[in-house]
Amino acid sequence: MEELITIENVVKNDDKGNAILKGISAKVMDGELITIIGPSGSGKSTFLSLLNRMTDPDSGIIRFKGKNYLEMNVLELRRKIGMVFQVPTMLSGTVRENLLIGPKLFRQTLSEEEIDNLLEQVALPKTLKDQDARTLSGGQKQRVSLARTLANKPEILLLDEVTASLDPTSSLEIEGLVQVLHEQQRKTILWVTHNLKQAKRVGQYTWVIANGKIVEQGPTEEVFENPQHEITKEFIVTAFDQEGEIQ
Ligand SMILES: Nc1ncnc2c1ncn2[C@@H]1O[C@H](COP(=O)(O)OP(=O)(O)OP(=O)(O)O)[C@@H](O)[C@H]1O
Numbered sequence: 001m002e003e004l005i006t007i008e009n010v011v012k013n014d015d016k017g018n019a020i021l022k023g024i025s026a027k028v029m030d031g032e033l034i035t036i037i038g039p040s041g042s043g044k045s046t047f048l049s050l051l052n053r054m055t056d057p058d059s060g061i062i063r064f065k066g067k068n069y070l071e072m073n074v075l076e077l078r079r080k081i082g083m084v085f086q087v088p089t090m091l092s093g094t095v096r097e098n099l100l101i102g103p104k105l106f107r108q109t110l111s112e113e114e115i116d117n118l119l120e121q122v123a124l125p126k127t128l129k130d131q132d133a134r135t136l137s138g139g140q141k142q143r144v145s146l147a148r149t150l151a152n153k154p155e156i157l158l159l160d161e162v163t164a165s166l167d168p169t170s171s172l173e174i175e176g177l178v179q180v181l182h183e184q185q186r187k188t189i190l191w192v193t194h195n196l197k198q199a200k201r202v203g204q205y206t207w208v209i210a211n212g213k214i215v216e217q218g219p220t221e222e223v224f225e226n227p228q229h230e231i232t233k234e235f236i237v238t239a240f241d242q243e244g245e246i247q
Pocket residue numbers: 014015020038039040041042043044045046047194
């Protein structure tokens with residue numbers, strides 16, 4: 001299995017120089033689905049934003065297939081490593097126009113067949129193509145947002161709380177779509193979620209970020225069933241306790 005992303009001792013400070021991420025090292029192998037969990041404010045979103053160069057580390061190196069991020073063209077990198085956010089932002093225009101935006105940056109377009117195919121991947125009817133994207137429901141917008149990222153044919157998908165603002169049904173539907181992308185297209189996925197049940201359900205591997213460090217990483221089942229680190233134990237037990245089901 002190929003090593004896609006290599007993270008070497010990455011430090012990221014806030015504007016005042018306080019460390020948000022305090023030396024993170026990790027590897028992402030081709031085809032993995034990694035769920036990233038951890039207490040609120042621990043640095044999960046900051047970590048993910050470094051991986052598609054929305055921001056750069058203060059020290060340390062991130063590599064994609066061995067190449068230093070800083071030596072890569074940003075647009076090209078974001079095309080290969082796509083990101084989907086908690087709140088789907090639709091640009092003005094139809095669903096079709098929203099899907100064409102990414103390829104347009106590279107002077108490319110999508111055939112109607114490719115558009116239909118993208119809509120099919122996110123389980124939206126073709127008939128939505130001509131609808132104003134801003135009139136869609138929250139769940140539909142998140143599907144378009146996912147399809148818009150997929151239009152760039154990314155090798156890696158970064159998902160930042162993508163189901164957090166959806167109702168439980170839409171959330172499970174998006175979850176299912178992502179799992180299909182992973183299983184059928186072998187997409188590599190890093191998925192930050194505060195929904196521990198979701199992290200447990202979908203993850204192959206799970207990383208726990210606490211206080212700006214990865215304090216635990218391993219196969220998802222092991223992390224949940226037999227956490228090694230005190231912070232993880234407390235975090236998982238407290239969360240499941242609140243939901244009324246310690247396992
Ligand atoms: N641009 C910034 N300037 C200053 N502080 C920041 C900035 N971005 C993030 N932080 C701080 O860094 C810490 C980590 O934030 P981050 O959003 O990465 O955490 P998180 O684990 O994703 O949290 P949550 O689960 O609540 O979304 C927080 O204390 C946050 O206030």
